[in-house]
Structure formats: C-alpha cells, structure tokens
Amino acid sequence: MSQTYSVPVLFVPDLVVLPGMVVPIPLDDAAQATVDAARASESGKLLIAPRLDDRYPTYGVIASIVQIGRMPGGQSAAVVKGETRAHIGSGAPGNGAALWVEITEVDEPEITDEVKTLAADYKKLVLAMLQRREAWQIIDAVNKMTDPSDLADTAGYSSWLADAQKRQLLETPDIAKRLTLLIDWTGEHLAETEVSDKIADDVRSGMEKQQKEFLLRQQLNAIRKELGEDEPDGADDYRARVEAADLPDRVREAALREVGKLERASDQSPETGWIRTWLDTVLDLPWNVTTTDSTDIKGAREILDADHHGLDDVKDRIVEYLAVRARRAERGLQVVGGRGSGAVMVLAGPPGVGKTSLGESVARALGRKFVRVALGGVRDEAEIRGHRRTYVGALPGRIVRAIGEAGSMNPVVLLDEIDKVGSDYRGDPAAALLEVLDPAQNHTFRDHYLDLDLDLSDVLFLATANVVENIPSALLDRMELVTIDGYTEDDKVAIARDFLLPRQDERAALTPDEVTVSEDALREIAANYTREPGVRQFERLLAKLLRKAATNLESGTAQAPVAIGVDDLKEYLGRPRFTPESAERTAVPGVATGLAVTGMGGDVLFIEATGTDGEPGLKLTGQLGDVMKESAQIALSYVCAHADQFGVDLAALQKAIHVHVPAGAVPKDGPSAGVTMVTALVSMATGRKVRADVGMTGEVTLNGRVLPIGGVKQKLLAAQRNGLKTVFIPQRNEPDLDDVPAEVLDALDVRPMVDVADIIAQALEPATGVATAAA
Structure with missing residues (x-):
C-alpha cells in the first residue's frame, strides 16, 4: 500500500540519484538545512530530486543519510543512499529552514x-x-x-x-x-564502442604496418646499394613517364634528378609529396607544344574589325606583328615572339572601351590560345614568381599556370588591370613582372616553384590599365603603350548599332524584326543619357530598353514590330540623366570651365572664385592636391602682377580670395588647371562672365606662359560630350590634335595658345557699361 507523508526535499543539479545508489552530496547552506531537518525528523529520511530548468520535477528518491563528513577538499558532505521512488506532491509545512513536500511512495509492480x-x-x-x-x-x-x-x-x-x-x-x-x-x-x-575500437585497432595496425614497411624498404635500399642497382620500386613509375615525355634536355635532366630523390626517399617522408607534385606540374606543362600562327594578314584585320569598332592603332600594331613574323618565317629566320618583334603592349584607357575583350580578338586573329590573368589587387610577389616548394600549399606563379591552362608555349596572355597591382610586406608583384615583360630577359624566366628556366619569348603579352601614371616607370618602360582614349558620339552610335544591339537582342530573346531602335534614339542615349568614354553604361541602357520592350510584347501591351524613337525613350529609360550645365554654371562672374582627365576618362571641371571682406589671403577647397594648390597660388600672383593689363582693381584682389573646385568628395590634382584658375580670378575681379561655350586646359607660369599638358584627346572628347564649342589648349600640344577624331575637331573650335592673356581676352564676355569688381 502506497504511503503518503512529508519529508524535506533537496534539489541537486548535475546529478540523478536512482534507488540503490550511494552518493556523496556536497553541503551548501540549503543542503545543510535539508539534512538537519531530515535528521531531526521522525523518519530520518529526505527526498532527493533533480533540479530542472524547464519544469518542476515529478519524481524523486527517498534517501537515508549514511554518514556526515568532509570531502577530500575539506567541504562538508553527506553520504546518502537512495531507497525508493516517490511521486512529489504539493508543498507541506515542516520544521527548520528546509523545504518540505508531500510525497507518495511508488510501489514496485509485480515481476512477470x-x-x-x-x-x-x-x-x-x-x-x-x-x-x-x-x-x-x-x-x-x-x-x-x-x-x-x-x-x-x-x-x-x-x-x-x-x-x-x-x-x-x-x-x-x-x-x-x-x-x-x-x-x-x-x-x-555498445555498437558505437565496437566501431570506435575497430577504428582504433585499424589505425594501430596501420601504423605497425607502416613501420614494418619502412624497415623493409630501408633494408631493400641497403641491399640495392650494395648490388649497385637503382631501379624504381613504387607503383607510380615517374622515371618511365619522364623518359616518355617530350621535354627539353635541361628539363629532363632536372626531372630525372628529382625522380632519383623520390626513389631513394621513404613514403613517410614529406619530401615525397613535394617531389610528386613538382613532377606532375612539370609533366603537365606544354614544353614543346606551340600553335601555328595565322599568316593571313587581311583575314586577321577582318577579324579585328568585325569584333571591334575603331581602335585602329591597336589593330595596326597587331597586323604589323603578323607581317613581321610572316616575313621572318619566309626567310627561314628564327621566329620568336618577344625578341623578334617586341610585342608587349599595354592598352591604356578608361573603363568600357573594350581593352579586355580586345585580347580575345587578338588571339582569334593570330590563331592562338587565349588566357586572361587578373592582376587587380594582387599584392604577393609569389603570385607572379610562385612559391618555394618547401612551403605548405606551394603553387607555381600565375604566369606558369596560364601557360599550363593554355596548353601551348605561345598563347596570348592578357594581364588585366596591371595598374592596380599593389605591394606590401610580401613583396612587389610589379617588380616580379619586370622579367616577365622584358623581351630581352623573358626567354629565361625562372619561376620559384619550378626552379627551371621557362622561355616566354614566344608568348604575346597584352596588358590593360586605366591610369598609366599608376604603372611603375620601370615596368612601363618594358611595354609599348597604346592609348585608347574613348569613343566619340558617332563611334558610340556605330558600336551600338553593329555590336551592342545584336548582342542584347539575343539576350532578351528578341529579333530585329520585333524591336527596332532608331539612329536618332541611339544618338540621344549617347548624348544625354550617358557621359562616359566607353560604352558599358550605354549597353546597360540598351539592355534595359529591350527588357521593357520584351515585357510589353509578352504581356500583350504592345504588338510587334515595336519601333523605338527619340520620343519613346522617356517611357523606356526615364528622363535624360545629363543636360548641358556650362551655361548655368558660368552665368555669374568668377566661374570658368576647365578640362581634366580621370581614371574614367576626360571630364569638365568648373573652377569657382570669389572675394569677401576680411584678412587678405587665398583659401582653397575641393580636396585639391599639392600641384593644384600651387597652380592657384601662381594664378593669383600672376593676376595681381598684371592687374593693370586686365583692368582689375587691386582692391578686388586684396580680399579674402576663395577658390573652390566643386565635387569636394573627389580628390583632384594635376598640372592642367592653371589657365582655368587665372581666368576664374580675372572674371571674379572684373565682374565679366566667362563664355558658357568655352573650355580650357593648360598649366601657367608666373609670367603667363601656357605650358603643355597630357590627355588632349580625352579632354576634347569630354568637351564635345558636354556641349562646348571653343577649347583653348597649349600651343605645344598642337601636334596631339593628329590623334583626335575628325568629327571632334569639326565640332570644336580648338585654339592653341601661348599666353594666358590671349585666353582671357577671348574667353571673357565683353564688359557691359562700367566693369565692377565682384564683391
């Protein structure tokens, strides 16, 4: 019969006591109070129950106190013995500070x-x-x-x-x-234990087997050494593979030396793994494999013209390269890539002008394999020269891997974004590229991992860069610079018509019969929806236009054929993103329009000047670099020295002069803003506005001479894109106009100048009434 009565209860964490168990329990204050209450009670019993975080326990064990003593650490403890399960009921009154509960003993069921x-x-x-x-x-x-x-x-x-x-x-x-x-x-x-024991036994027996094999192998090597034999004993016969491979003599000798080391080394030595990986790498390289270059110069030019619009300088250089190789082959002369023609070109220009894709076209025109090596953000010299093979995870450099990927010794290797190569404590990758790109040295290029001379003289290297100034001078000296400055509006329209629209039609699953885009619409996109030297954004807008057209056709809101004209562009592309702003910006005196070159191509640069009462001095804002700060100082000094010539009251210049170049979040520097700053200061001091259709570029000296600058073609393209009509350039830059497209020169009145005073005389609007200095 189950008994129900009250006992003090002790909740214990991390311990579950079952009937029959004898366990020690450390006595804290609560446990001591429970034990004292139990010893003072009539039954002398207590209930031990597990302490649960999520609920109140329903069962515990009625236990008796066997002994009171201390743990080995000196803490008080009670030894208790579990006797019977009990069901825990509600709380009950009791003596002492202990918690009392009402319990019901659980009767043992019948044994069946x-x-x-x-x-x-x-x-x-x-x-x-x-x-x-x-x-x-x-x-x-x-x-x-x-x-x-x-x-x-x-x-x-x-x-x-x-x-x-x-x-x-x-x-x-x-x-x-x-x-x-x-x-x-x-x-x-028990099943898990058996599996674990079996694994442990297998590992132990495997280690014993390895030790046994090591001893036997050492004995076998000793026997062979006494007999004078040196034959391979492994399953992988690298010696046979090396002897059967088509390798140069020097490479074969080095490979056979490594095979000898492999045969003498034990399988447990880490060196065997390095040697096997090295041999696999060497055997996978195409040491004597080359592709046959195309000698069809006319066909090569047709391929280049079919893939790219314009870029005549690059196409001419590739055709010249082919012509030289063809003539050397006809005369039985040694035909080598680097030493024969020095064809290591760097294609420099803003993004989106087709530099990277041009490499694939060159490879197709030559009939060679093409490999692209991305160098942007590379900071480790080992990425170029490879790691020493003693390092864990060592690999050949990117150049060797590119040769292996191409499967021939004369591929076209495009070194993409060479101007973005960095350097840190791991070395300077640009310095490692010096040997790769030097036609006089790259026939004996040595990769750290291979530790063998690799002939790169027959590889056609092409490099791309956005900013030439970021390429180290020693590296640039080893390359032939071909500048791609950007496209004119006519070029963009032709590229969109012949290349971009067909490609985007295919991606949107459209045909020319379903959607047509007028020439005027393409010209409007080029003029007022994009302001870039390349055509990347232009292509994105065409893709957006065709996606919307495809959606209209699929949803039934339009019927084929869909003809998209200028009036439809706002519906498909929204409002024009760019409008001419020179007239608005130069509507007040003290603002002049300059021309600059950035990594994104040419652009206009508005320079503002104003004077206020206060401490005389010059304040410059707009995140200007040291060169532009010096240009501003020179400009102010020049204007002050020639105030009478320009009709400037010196009082207008003896103020707090503030020169600002907007877009202050963009750092600016360069030696081509001098004449623009002089013009802005004279306009501010005389109150005469600068003509809205005028742009200018050039550095100025203290005596007013206009010095030459760079990037004339890119600046003139930017002037045309921004709607300028007259551009002043240094006279010494007049020969650079030969590189400017004819349609740009037809659209602009380009005036070479020697003296900045002549620029001011032609750039400022005539004075109306009495000229007043800007306050």
Whole structure:
C-alpha cells in the first residue's frame, strides 16, 4: 500500500540519484538545512530530486543519510543512499529552514516473465560492456543481482548515459519500460564502442604496418646499394613517364634528378609529396607544344574589325606583328615572339572601351590560345614568381599556370588591370613582372616553384590599365603603350548599332524584326543619357530598353514590330540623366570651365572664385592636391602682377580670395588647371562672365606662359560630350590634335595658345557699361 507523508526535499543539479545508489552530496547552506531537518525528523529520511530548468520535477528518491563528513577538499558532505521512488506532491509545512513536500511512495509492480526476460537481456549487455572495460569486480556484483528493478537502477552509475536519460529512468516506475529503454540505449552505445575500437585497432595496425614497411624498404635500399642497382620500386613509375615525355634536355635532366630523390626517399617522408607534385606540374606543362600562327594578314584585320569598332592603332600594331613574323618565317629566320618583334603592349584607357575583350580578338586573329590573368589587387610577389616548394600549399606563379591552362608555349596572355597591382610586406608583384615583360630577359624566366628556366619569348603579352601614371616607370618602360582614349558620339552610335544591339537582342530573346531602335534614339542615349568614354553604361541602357520592350510584347501591351524613337525613350529609360550645365554654371562672374582627365576618362571641371571682406589671403577647397594648390597660388600672383593689363582693381584682389573646385568628395590634382584658375580670378575681379561655350586646359607660369599638358584627346572628347564649342589648349600640344577624331575637331573650335592673356581676352564676355569688381 502506497504511503503518503512529508519529508524535506533537496534539489541537486548535475546529478540523478536512482534507488540503490550511494552518493556523496556536497553541503551548501540549503543542503545543510535539508539534512538537519531530515535528521531531526521522525523518519530520518529526505527526498532527493533533480533540479530542472524547464519544469518542476515529478519524481524523486527517498534517501537515508549514511554518514556526515568532509570531502577530500575539506567541504562538508553527506553520504546518502537512495531507497525508493516517490511521486512529489504539493508543498507541506515542516520544521527548520528546509523545504518540505508531500510525497507518495511508488510501489514496485509485480515481476512477470516478460520482465525477467528483459532483465536477462539487459544483464548480458551490461556484462558485455563491463568486460570491454575489464571491470571484473563490478561484473561479479552484477552477476549476483536477481531483482530486475535493482538491476535496472544500477544504470544510475553508467557513464555512457546522459543526465536526461537517467531522469527518464527515474520518472519511469514501470520496470518493463525501464528495461526496454536501457536495452536500446546500451545496445546503441555498445555498437558505437565496437566501431570506435575497430577504428582504433585499424589505425594501430596501420601504423605497425607502416613501420614494418619502412624497415623493409630501408633494408631493400641497403641491399640495392650494395648490388649497385637503382631501379624504381613504387607503383607510380615517374622515371618511365619522364623518359616518355617530350621535354627539353635541361628539363629532363632536372626531372630525372628529382625522380632519383623520390626513389631513394621513404613514403613517410614529406619530401615525397613535394617531389610528386613538382613532377606532375612539370609533366603537365606544354614544353614543346606551340600553335601555328595565322599568316593571313587581311583575314586577321577582318577579324579585328568585325569584333571591334575603331581602335585602329591597336589593330595596326597587331597586323604589323603578323607581317613581321610572316616575313621572318619566309626567310627561314628564327621566329620568336618577344625578341623578334617586341610585342608587349599595354592598352591604356578608361573603363568600357573594350581593352579586355580586345585580347580575345587578338588571339582569334593570330590563331592562338587565349588566357586572361587578373592582376587587380594582387599584392604577393609569389603570385607572379610562385612559391618555394618547401612551403605548405606551394603553387607555381600565375604566369606558369596560364601557360599550363593554355596548353601551348605561345598563347596570348592578357594581364588585366596591371595598374592596380599593389605591394606590401610580401613583396612587389610589379617588380616580379619586370622579367616577365622584358623581351630581352623573358626567354629565361625562372619561376620559384619550378626552379627551371621557362622561355616566354614566344608568348604575346597584352596588358590593360586605366591610369598609366599608376604603372611603375620601370615596368612601363618594358611595354609599348597604346592609348585608347574613348569613343566619340558617332563611334558610340556605330558600336551600338553593329555590336551592342545584336548582342542584347539575343539576350532578351528578341529579333530585329520585333524591336527596332532608331539612329536618332541611339544618338540621344549617347548624348544625354550617358557621359562616359566607353560604352558599358550605354549597353546597360540598351539592355534595359529591350527588357521593357520584351515585357510589353509578352504581356500583350504592345504588338510587334515595336519601333523605338527619340520620343519613346522617356517611357523606356526615364528622363535624360545629363543636360548641358556650362551655361548655368558660368552665368555669374568668377566661374570658368576647365578640362581634366580621370581614371574614367576626360571630364569638365568648373573652377569657382570669389572675394569677401576680411584678412587678405587665398583659401582653397575641393580636396585639391599639392600641384593644384600651387597652380592657384601662381594664378593669383600672376593676376595681381598684371592687374593693370586686365583692368582689375587691386582692391578686388586684396580680399579674402576663395577658390573652390566643386565635387569636394573627389580628390583632384594635376598640372592642367592653371589657365582655368587665372581666368576664374580675372572674371571674379572684373565682374565679366566667362563664355558658357568655352573650355580650357593648360598649366601657367608666373609670367603667363601656357605650358603643355597630357590627355588632349580625352579632354576634347569630354568637351564635345558636354556641349562646348571653343577649347583653348597649349600651343605645344598642337601636334596631339593628329590623334583626335575628325568629327571632334569639326565640332570644336580648338585654339592653341601661348599666353594666358590671349585666353582671357577671348574667353571673357565683353564688359557691359562700367566693369565692377565682384564683391
């Protein structure tokens, strides 16, 4: 009959006590109070229950106090023995500071044949587990146990059971269910233990086998050494592979030396892995494989013209390269790439003008393989020259990997974004490229990983860059500079018509019969929707236009054929993003329009000047570099020195002069803003506005001489794009006009100038009435 009574309760964390277990419990204040209350009670018992975070426990174990003493560390402890399961009820009053609860003892169910069978099965599993652990004393104790409930509760001592599993056993009064759970859990753990032991045995036997093989191999090597034999003994016969490969003599000798080291080394040595990887790399390189260059000069030019509009300088250079190779071949002269023609070109220009894609066209025109090597952001010299093969994870450099990827010794290798190569503590990749790109040295290029001379003289190297000034001078000296400054409006329209529209039609699954874009619409996009030297943004807008047209056709809101004209662009692309702003910006005195070159091509640069009452001096804003700051100082000094010549009242210049170059978030520097600053200062001081259709570029000296600058073609293209009509350039830059497209020169009145005073006389609007200095 179940008994119900009150006992003090002790909640213990990280410990589950089952009936029959004898465990020590450290005594803190709460535990001491519970033990004292139990000893003072009539029964002398207490309830031990697990402390749960998520709920109140429903079962515990009625325990008796066996002994009070101290732990090895000196802490007070009580040794208790679990006796019977009990169901926890509500709280109850009691003596002392302990918590009292009302409990009901759980009666043990009747032992059935099923329970006896389950107990026998569980005992076998427990004995098997204990035998694996060689716990012989515990085995004897388990063998003597006959009560199934006591046998099941011994699981409280099992280290392979988690606390959650032990709590489940505590809360399962039914013996059959407890034994079933234990059989499942113990069987799973025994299977895992057997697998783990098998793996450990396999590892141990494998290590013993390796040690045995090492000793035998050392004995075999000693025997061969005595017999004077040096034959391979491995499954991978690298010697046969090297002898069968088509290798140059010097490479074969080096490879055979490494094969000898491999044969003498043991399999356990880390050097064997390095040697095998090195041999695989050497054997995979196309040492004597080359492709035959096309000698059809006319056909090559047709391929280049079909792939790219304009870029005549680059196309002419490639055709010249082919012509020289063809003539050398006809005369039986040695035909080599670098030493024969010096063809290491760098294509410099703003983004979107077709530099990278030109490399593929060159390879197709020559009949060569094409490989692109991206150098943007590369800072490790080992990326070019390779790693020493003693390093973990060593690899050849990008040049060697490009040769292997191409499968021939004479591919076209495009070194993309060579101006964005960096340097840090790992070395300078640009310095490593010096040998690669020098026609006089690259026939003996040595990669650190291969440690062999690699002949790169027959490789056609092309490089691309946005900003030539960012290329180290020593590296630029080894390359032939071909500048691609950008496209005119007519060029963009022709490129869109012949190249971009067909490509975007294909991507949008359209045909020319379904959607047409008029020439005027293309010209409007080039003029007022994009302001770029290339055509990348132009192509994005065409893609957007065709996507919307495809959507209209698919949804039924439009019927084929769809003709898109100038009036339809606002519906498809929105309002124009760019409108001429020179007239608005120069509508007040003190603002002049200059021309500049950035990494994105040419652009206009408005320079503003004003004077205010205050301490005389010059204030500069707009994130100007040192060169532009000096140009502003020179400009002010020049205007002050020639005030009478320009009709300037010196009082207008003896103020707080402020020169600002808008777009202050963009750093600006360069030696071509001097004349623009002089013009802005004179306009501010005289009150005469600068003509809205005038742009200018050039550096100025203290005596007013206009000095030459760079990027004339890019600046004139920018002037045309921004609607300027007259451009002043230094007279010494007049020969550069030969590179400017004829349609640009027809659209602009380009005036070479020697003296900045002449620029001021022509750039400022005539004075109306009495000229007044700007306040």
